[in-house]
Amino acid sequence: MLKNYLKIAFRNLAKSKLHTGINLIGLTLGLGVSILIFFFVQFETSFDNFHEESGQIFRVVRHEKGEDGMITGFSTPIITAPTFAAEFPQVTHTTRMIGSSAQAYLDENTTQTQQFLTVSPDFLEIFSFRLLQGEKEQVLQDKFGVVITEETAKKYFGDADPMGKSIRMQMGDNYEEYQVSGLLEDLPANSSIQFEMLVNDQNLDFTVAKQNQDSWFNVYGDTYVKLNDAQARAGIEAGSDAMMKKVLGEQYREGEYLFTLQPIAEMHLTENPDSGMVESTRPSLLWILAGIAFLILLIACINFTTMAIGRSTTRAKEVGVRKTMGADFGQLVFQFLTEALLITIAALLLGLLLAEVLLPTFNELFDKKLALVYGPTQILILFGLVLGITAMAGAYPAFFLSSLRPIKVLKGNLSIRFGKQGLRKGLVAFQFFISFLLIASTLIMVHQMETIRDYDLGFDQEMIVLVNVPDVPGTSFVKSINAGFAQAEKYRQALVGRSEVQSAGITIATYGDNSFWDGGFPTEEGKQFNFRLNFVGGDYVKTLGLEMAKGRDLNPQPGSDSSAILVNETFAKAMGWDDPTGELLPSTKIKSHEIVGVVKDFNHNSLYKEIEPVILAKSPEVIFSGINMLMIHDATNPKVMVKGYGSDFDSFRSLLESEWGRVFPSETFSFSFLDETVQKQYVADERLGKMVLIAACIAILIAAMGLFAMAALSIAGRTKEIGIRKVLGASSWSISWMFNREFLVITLVGVAVGLPLSLYFMQGWLEQFAVRDWPSWVNFLILAVGGIVFTIAVISAQSYRATQMNPVKTLKDE
Known part of the structure; x- marks a missing residue:
């Protein structure tokens, strides 16, 4: 039975090469981009989940009362870690994490700036970074012992075993010898905490005065704690004020200085630009990208649905014959869904190839290290996409066609209009709406970023080089x-x-x-x-x-x-x-x-x-x-x-x-350009603008293919009407205008809805800028006129070809 379903499906798909090709190209483009985006969203939401017992790991957050209310910060006093360990029995491990740098000898004659984290001995007891050499309980106990990553080891020692070897670094006024006591596997790409080297926090004596190490009003780096139970968080936060009363003594003011705990799972995704020492991503960016992926897939699915409805007169007779021969409703539904599934699977395979091709560009655009790995989560995403697209694109045509009455169909009473013309028009209008929404949003974003680039900052940034001093x-x-x-x-x-x-x-x-x-x-x-x-x-x-x-x-x-x-x-x-x-x-x-x-x-x-x-x-x-x-x-x-x-x-x-x-x-010479430093602040929004532009171009391409196919189907279903009109003296121009008028209404609906909504949605995006500017209304007028001209060009080309056919041939009975 299944073999017959597949055989019939392949025959039907091969018979309508144009429509199959348009569906396949549209779904391939949609899936290629969507796979990248959905995998990226999954990657960003997976940050820090590789740590064992990650639900028990928290970052300490500082709150101080200021003139305008409470000020929140992630930098904490050095004394925070030992105080939490002493005051709260629920805390099993604590670590400071202070980012620092020092001049280090790469070889006998060359130094370079070496970045490192100053941490407490419990660091590797809290975080599950994989230690390749060394004992986890011992590697951070020695003041002059360091733990380095594989990449750092290659930088200093090449392919030689780094264990026990020395690195000279300047601490205070002198260079000190540090011995490699541990080697870590290179850190996972989905770790919010990134570093090259770990140094014991006893080294703070070189850089921080003793009175500042014991002060509650000098902050350095972050503090992390691990609890014996995640539920203990509430009790520790409730006891924070009492702890501060105890340690501050006469300096204590009720509610003016306290601490809360942030789960490690919440560090990476934050709208706060000040995310402390960890790498972060705005959740709104993920929502926008996921929305773009969904819209692109939706446009491709609409193409599938509208073309299936457009071909209903052809498929209707097939349904009538099969029902007369005994096929039931469920069998017919399964047949049509099988066709949709085959196209979706073929598009998925091509989409995966497209995603691999686009991956380097995507990583460069978002400055990420995303890799297309196919683990259980990714396979589940792909399986969900196949089922979702098959249902979204094939369900309506399958159920509608399978419900047709064979007597009415075989009598020839079924017209291409059969009450569903409004749905087809609505779906095409929706495609235009999405396309205009995306391209208008792109226009606003490009104009805003040009405004930023051209804005007079009040200082000169051209031909200015910043040279970093040791x-x-x-x-x-x-x-x-x-x-x-x-x-x-x-x-x-x-x-x-x-x-x-x-x-x-x-x-x-x-x-x-x-x-x-x-x-x-x-x-x-x-x-x-x-x-x-x-x-x-x-x-x-x-x-x-x-x-x-x-x-x-x-x-x-x-x-x-x-x-x-x-x-x-x-x-x-x-x-x-x-x-x-x-x-x-x-x-x-x-x-x-x-x-x-x-x-x-x-x-x-x-x-x-x-x-x-x-x-x-x-x-x-x-x-x-x-x-x-x-x-x-x-x-x-x-x-x-x-x-x-x-x-x-x-x-x-x-x-x-x-x-x-x-x-x-x-010393190693390093420099940067001032103008590049200034522009780095807007990289995230420039990347988002480029992504929206790419999405707009893909949406327009898919919608254009859909418009082309729908025009061809509409005209093909009315060839006899065109022949009669020509015999009665109608001109090619009047016939072409008849079709143009129908699709121009659809285009105008898309413009009328898409442009205002783009202004509404982009208002929120623009409000994040202190300096902002809207594009001129002329730009939106040009966009609307461009859409109208594009529609006229596509429909006119199709209708002109139809009007050139000999009416004698079109009026012959089948």
Whole structure:
């Protein structure tokens, strides 16, 4: 029986090559893209689930009361881990996790910046990273023992066994010998925590003063705990305030400083751009991509359904004959679903090949390491897609055709219109609606990203190179910053005398990457005033092309203007100053200082955020003396900003590298472009825009094939009518217009619904930007006219060919 079903299905599919081909191409395109997206969504939702007992692992979240309510952060005091272990018996293991870097000798003559995590000995007891060599209980016990990944081992030792070998790294003022005590398998791609090397947290003595290690008001890195039972979370959070009362003593204020626990499963997917030290993805991105995949598949399925309905007159006689010969309703349904299943399986196989071809482009677009593996979860996704598409595309035609009455069919009373013309039109209109929705959304996104790229940020970013200066670690934060600036000044002085260099400045923070520090101080009235902070040196203002609104620039000479600061216009407005030059910051504790100038507002942060009050200072002692809040965003080491002439970057880079080799002969030269740093902030939305554009193009292609097929079916079903009209004197133009008018209504419905809805949906997306702009109405008009012209072109080509047929042939009886 099954053999007969398959044989008949293959014959029917082969008989209608055009319609089978259109269905196959549409489903292949839809499945190829959808497989990538659904596998990507599954990959993103699988983050951190490889850890054993992952439900018992939590990240500690800090909450502090600020002027505008509670401030939440993932950085915690160093003392948090041992305090949680001592105060809560439900906590079985704890670890600090502090990201750091140091200069390390790659060989006898070359150093490089080595990133590492400073962790507690319990780290590998909490997280299930696979240890290839070494004992889990022992590898992180020694202060001068390190655990490295396979990739890091190859970097230092090639193919040799790394165990017991040494790596020299600068800790504090000296280089120390660290011995490899453990080798980890390279970390899974779906791990939120990524690192190259683990170092015992006893090494914090080299970089953090003892009083800061014991302070509850200095935060460094993250803290993780493992509980004996996931349900113990509620009790620990309820006891957090009591714990703080105990440890803070007289400094305790009820409800002003406490901790909660975040399950490790919730770390990766978050809308919060500040996700701490872990890699994160916005859940809204996954929802949008999944929606795009569903819409593309839906358009392909609509093609299948509309063409099956369009071919009903042909298949209806087949149904009538088979019912007369004894076939029942269930057998006919199974026959039609078998045809849909065969096309779906063929499209799935071709879609998998297409997905493999598109995978490198997809990974490059989203900066991921997605691999198309076919485990149980992925097989289940593919099985679900096959069943879902078969049901969605084949169910209605199967049940409708199988329900036809054989007497009516065999008498020839069934017309192609048979009451289902409205459904066909509605489905085609829905295809146009989706296509216009996607392409209008693409138009809005492209225009917004062009607005971002062309926006005047208030500073110059062209031909400016950021050169990273070697780290100078130390237990005193102020001394470490000053030592880093002294290093940077040596390199800056080597460049400023060269004719190829316009100017050079020094900065801690860059732009558009949220690297300006957060600071705050209490005013004389007792209110909290928060601002953004950057420490600068050299010709910083000149190099960036910042404009002075009032006063003067900072003196570029080292040691001068140590008590001088600059503020931006927003800072002056917040303070109510018309002319801030000569004014003092309204703090009760800040050391002797003077505001010497006001720079015009510039976008120190990305264009997602409004401009905030900013302080630019040369000396950290002045600012640190009077603030009661400081939050550092990654950047702690100075960079030299160098602005060159012309566009010959190769020779400019050679200059930078040669001077680097003279000033820092054993250090590795590394640099970045300021304009690229600025644009990195918008990469996620640019990627999303490209994905929507790709989806729009695929949707338009599938809808166009559907329109072509539907026009052909509609015209084929009315050839006798066309012949009669021609005999009665109708012109080819009038006949063509008859068909065009029918499909133009469908197009206009798609435009009328799709364009307004795209504006509605994109309103929410645009609201995330502080600077935003809508495309001109002319662009949407062009889009609508383009859709109308496209429809006219497709229908006219089909109808013209039909009008050229000899009416004598079309009017002959079968």
